Amino acid sequence: xxxxxxxxxxxxxxxxxxxxxxGRENEASLVNQLRGAASTxxxxxxQSDQIVGHIFFSPVTVRGGSSNLSILGLAPIAVLPNYQRQxxxxxxxxxxxxxxxxxxxxAIVVLGDPKYYSRFGFISASTKGLxxxxxxxxxxxxxxxxxxGALQDCTGTVQYRSEFKVCE
Numbered sequence: 778x779x780x781x782x783x784x785x786x787x788x789x790x791x792x793x794x795x796x797x798x799x800g801r802e803n804e805a806s807l808v809n810q811l812r813g814a815a816s817t818x819x820x821x822x823x824q825s826d827q828i829v830g831h832i833f834f835s836p837v838t839v840r841g842g843s844s845n846l847s848i849l850g851l852a853p854i855a856v857l858p859n860y861q862r863q864x865x866x867x868x869x870x871x872x873x874x875x876x877x878x879x880x881x882x883x884a885i886v887v888l889g890d891p892k893y894y895s896r897f898g899f900i901s902a903s904t905k906g907l908x909x910x911x912x913x914x915x916x917x918x919x920x921x922x923x924x925x926g927a928l929q930d931c932t933g934t935v936q937y938r939s940e941f942k943v944c945e
Contacts, residue, residue, distance in 0.1 A: 808833050820832050900919060
């Protein structure tokens with residue numbers, strides 16, 4: 778098992794992973810729409826020469842916050858059903874967060890299970906003065922500073938790219 782950045786030849790396999798993992802095509806279509814946006818990051822998990830997992834990051838903005846920060850939204854993360862609960866998702870998150878940090882990103886936001894994402898250092902975004910543009914439980918919208926103190930003077934509403942509204 779290893780993790781690597783997405784390659785052009787991976788597009789159809791990534792679509793399949795997201796479709797199977799979520800049981801619908803919304804997330805797979807979202808990734809295809811976002812792929813051309815600036816500053817996206819996409820990684821795959823490979824086992825036995827097969828793509829079995831995928832994680833995607835796209836830029837977000839903070840309305841009312843600093844425009845100098847590079848903040849990404851983590852969404853989606855997917856693992857083929859037969860490979861779930863084997864640590865592949867955790868490995869994807871750990872290695873991709875490291876790569877995002879090394880590329881100079883300041884922070885990552887995610888909307889998800891607090892028990893799961895807190896294992897990777899995510900905390901409630903509201904503790905950093907950030908709110909989600911969607912009506913979601915406070916504890917489910919989280920942030921991880923990749924640059925310590927990057928969010929010190931940044932407060933406001935996090936806005937995802939417009940493609941997210943189409944794929945809800």
